[in-house]
Amino acid sequence: MEQTTDTGHFKLLYDLGCAFSSKIELPELIPFVIAKCREALEAEGVSVLLLDRDRNELYFPYVSGDDAKVSDTLRQMRFRADFGIAGAALKSGRPILVKDAQNDSRFYAGVDRETGIVSRSIIAVPLTSRQGPIGVVEVLNRRDGAFFTDDELYFMEAVSGSIAIAIENAQLYAKLRDSRESLRTQVGVLRRDLARHDLFTEMIGTGPRMAEVFRLMEAAAASAITVLIEGETGTGKELVARGIHQASARSDSQFVAVNCAALPESLLESELFGHRRGSFTGAIRDNPGLFRVADGGTVFLDEIADMPAPMQAKLLRVLEEGEVVPVGESLPSKVDVRVVAATNRTLGTEIERGTFREDLYYRLGAFAINLPPLRERRDDIPLLASRFINVFSARHNKQIGGIEREALDSLIAYEWPGNIRQLRNEIDRAVALTREGEMIRSAAFSPIVRSDGDEGRSTVESPAIGAPSAKSVDGRGGNGAGKPLREARAAFEAAYIGDVLTKNEGNVSRAARELGISRPALQEKLKQYLLR
Template identity: 40%
Template structure:
């Protein structure tokens, strides 16, 4: 995660990278190496898909191809809260000081003193942790718009929002329908420097092609029949803020070219206008399609795809994070209860088991609909399987019929309270793994940090 002691060392001299690695690893750091600025950016794109990516970058000023200053500029767009420490020759200290004015955290002269190297990298890491924590707190101000869950996939999404939010880069949010792509856009906007400006949302699939163009770019009076006055487009309404383009894969080819120009030149041309209009709008796009396949099929412009996908955030479907179901059910029932003026205090173990056995093709949106139906139909403050639709209970009954034989001894009923059920599952996993926390976290399908939080929450830290 982003609070791990991981350093990216970018230097074209293998011997110097080896020396730096030895010093930092002796101090307990994990070191990633890149021999060029281009390779460093490629590694960051690859590491964004994993649970471990660097918190600090140590970059040589002089490298063939992309030099340290160019890489610094790219990192400020892609990883704005990752401190960059520059390495420079003694005679180039002036340029390093100039780089600090442009956003570098600090600089070291080559060859760096071992103690000074560790001190500066440690200081940069603490600065990164502070920035990261501030962003987390900022995201938690509006908790209802945050993701509910503690699975590794959701923790990775949160971390990427924290990394990408403060940047000006366009972000492409990927995931099936119903996973919460709009929530990611809201989180990115709240974590950005544009949070006090508008977040304007457009569902590209919900508007006809001709109407979509006028909605995005606006029009001037007389541009077409019925245009009796000027109308600003969504780009103009989002000026200084963020424009969220949902279902971006649905826009037609002609409009793709106009959108590409708006992204590249930061200008738009309203319908009927003869002069461009300057706009300062950050773009966040989302789709449930595979845009790479759409590019290969000739249905989506390759240049537009790469312009949109400076950073990608993939939201896992609910079937890949079923360990989050107890938290999701608890949260959604509270919210739905407030909405419908009805209190549900618990669910039966069989109810939760049935939810866990279902694959949720409609993801969290489908789960919310199922829970609201059950809540409305319930006659008590507890939900049972009789309130679930047949497509869910049918799957559960088929599994029971298949897996249970007369010789099997039935297991004792699980606790009815969701939090108590989670606590008992953690206790059982601890016992089965000899109280070894790393193995326990792996058995539960959660990160060690999440397990530590749960142990503290349930008063199990002494175990």
């Protein structure tokens, strides 16, 4: 008998040792430990009572017993930390063995009364961590009706040190995990704010049409909606797509850009959806496909109008079902990807020509962002020019004195069929051709830009933008150039808000609605710009 008990105890020690080194989460550690103790001591019940220091109470977070109802009642109970045998063990810091609880003056009958148990023999061992007492392990009633022995008391005492440390570690771990979670959330929020900041500093745009672009970008970033970006070549479609990704909750995952015009149909499909090794000639290894690479992130489908019709059908399925079928496989796999598509063609015309699926267009076009061509927002040219001068003088490691009035005028007047990319390239070239310390002259631009009077030159005197203040603040007069972007934008914003407010007869709610911002946000801005 002695032999079997010892073997049982050793086995318990062994099992507990394993548990302590592997079960780090408190909710799974303690139930395991007490179930093991109950088994080894052949007890009716074992519970851990933890000390709630703030309220100076003991409670039963973990109970292992034969009767589920009793265990439930115990889990609801709390009593004063100096009550009962458990209270005595906690207070004295010493283990207690009681043979006949009912006749022990320290016994607290409240628990028996609530649960209907009849307590007889009890072992109560204090749990002490580095911070002091944290609770008690209590073993109740041997199943065979006998008393617990001193040996069993010593055994529980030996085990209790490890239990206490394990509980403390698990509590610390839980605390650390909580704070790590909250730190991670905070970092996420901060990073998104930063990304949004970058997005607004990298992208230059004033006037109501660009304000609408920024508003839509923010709205898109806040959701997982499929976005279609339309605009002529070089108007910043990819910049907008990246900006949305960066400002979204997906920014930790990949942004994958695919040019749909660059690949033949067969390759495009396996590029996007992946393939199994050997599924076609040349498929020498498994390819997960870009959709799965971008899982959790964004896929940017550039030049979507050039996507072959069969692929359009497959893409529609991806958008609708959220799953891809790799080439050579029959089972789809789930992907969580936001799709941003871009085109510089009018998809309506492509639908009429029968090259673009109408159903896909409706799916993509539900959230469309239209980028105005540069010639329709000439007010931004001085700002863009000064940004690019800074970029390229840093890149060419050359100090440039700025841009001459006449040269700037020729930029403002030009039609810019290649839009911002073309302007950027012009400035790159001009900076390369301008001597250190000198100002950019129109001679530094390519002939097509500076040629007077021919088709390249605009006949439109004033920009096609309907915001009068934008002009007076930073526009054709050129006094916007050289001004820090933040200042220029603030000045524009103040003037624009002033206009909208005037138009709405000073009604803040209506003005806020028209501006697409909240009433408090508008009030904040009015305060900031001293308009109110």
